[in-house]
Amino acid sequence: MSKENPRKDPEAMAGGAEKTSEKERAIAEALAAYVDRLSLEDTVDIDAFCKATPGLEKELRSLLESLNEMDGSSPASSLGSVREAGEELPDTLSGHKVLGEIGAGAWAAFCWASTNGWGGRWRSRR
Amino acid sequence: MDGQTSTYDLVERFKGGDTAAFGLVFRKYQRSMAVLVHYKMSAELRGAMEVDDILQEVFLAAARDMKQFTYQSPGSLMAWLSRIADHVIMDAARYLNRGKRRAEELLRFRSESNPTGPEPVDSETPSRLFAREETVQILLKKLDALPAEYREVIVLAKFEGLTTKEISERVGKSRESVALLLHRGLKRFRELEASAG
Numbered sequence: 159m160s161k162e163n164p165r166k167d168p169e170a171m172a173g174g175a176e177k178t179s180e181k182e183r184a185i186a187e188a189l190a191a192y193v194d195r196l197s198l199e200d201t202v203d204i205d206a207f208c209k210a211t212p213g214l215e216k217e218l219r220s221l222l223e224s225l226n227e228m229d230g231s232s233p234a235s236s237l238g239s240v241r242e243a244g245e246e247l248p249d250t251l252s253g254h255k256v257l258g259e260i261g262a263g264a265w266a267a268f269c270w271a272s273t274n275g276w277g278g279r280w281r282s283r284r
Numbered sequence: 285m286d287g288q289t290s291t292y293d294l295v296e297r298f299k300g301g302d303t304a305a306f307g308l309v310f311r312k313y314q315r316s317m318a319v320l321v322h323y324k325m326s327a328e329l330r331g332a333m334e335v336d337d338i339l340q341e342v343f344l345a346a347a348r349d350m351k352q353f354t355y356q357s358p359g360s361l362m363a364w365l366s367r368i369a370d371h372v373i374m375d376a377a378r379y380l381n382r383g384k385r386r387a388e389e390l391l392r393f394r395s396e397s398n399p400t401g402p403e404p405v406d407s408e409t410p411s412r413l414f415a416r417e418e419t420v421q422i423l424l425k426k427l428d429a430l431p432a433e434y435r436e437v438i439v440l441a442k443f444e445g446l447t448t449k450e451i452s453e454r455v456g457k458s459r460e461s462v463a464l465l466l467h468r469g470l471k472r473f474r475e476l477e478a479s480a481g
Contacts, residue, residue: 183463186464189467190459197441199291220474228423
């Protein structure tokens with residue numbers, strides 16, 4: 159990395175006054191490799207991944223855990239049905255036959271409902 | 285690659301008429317899409333409509349047009365959904381700017397301006413609703429607290445699913461710089477988590 163050309167210097171490019179140490183570069187590279195594998199929808203074993211970067215395991219693991227925690231506590235709990243357990247979908251809604259729940263957003267539930275095409279849906283709102 | 289196979293299979297199953305497969309697509313992508321849509325929307329647009337208004341249109345369009353989608357590689361579905369979101373947001377902003385909301389198209393539920401539309405149904409208990417909203421809002425609050433350049437690379441990597449090479453092309457920085465920003469951003473995010481208890 160040329161210090162003569164600050165435009166190519168990651169310290170300058172990263173925009174921070176923070177000093178970039180070799181350790182930080184190594185962790186950053188490991189993080190980048192992890193993100194690249196995620197982008198391939200690869201299932202990555204964090205334990206094995208961190209063990210492959212000796213000396214950086216603890217710090218790397220905490221960062222990867224933070225990244226994964228952004229998914230929510232678990233796919234099931236964060237993305238599951240907004241309906242209470244045991245609560246059944248109505249058979250019809252606004253004249254549409256309800257076929258099933260697609261899923262739930264933060265404030266709404268989305269359902270399939272039969273109309274003359276894909277158009278039918280409803281949701282709950284606050 | 286479970287994820288790759290899974291996404292491909294879900295797309296193919298849905299194309300083959302298995303509507304339940306779309307529910308799984310929705311569950312897999314809705315949180316990422318919610319965060320992505322939040323940051324794609326302008327502050328003005330966020331003040332006028334909820335992220336779920338946009339999400340609803342995005343997933344409806346995805347369901348309607350899935351037959352036109354061709355799975356090419358991991359991440360291609362997310363990229364496609366992201367492009368749909370761009371179009372939906374652009375449409376929403378256009379109508380917002382013109383001062384005439386397409387209530388009958390964006391929000392087709394019964395209201396004074398749309399008396400024949402279906403009624404909104406409140407089927408969620410307040411506690412569950414609050415808990416669900418809270419997890420997304422807490423995440424957004426932490427992301428909002430990050431410096432913009434840190435937040436940008438995290439959103440692109442984590443929620444848009446781009447590779448570091450793709451991010452570097454998107455933001456015009458070297459891959460190494462992107463990696464450093466990602467590292468510093470996650471460190472800051474972790475500090476925010478710790479300070480929040």
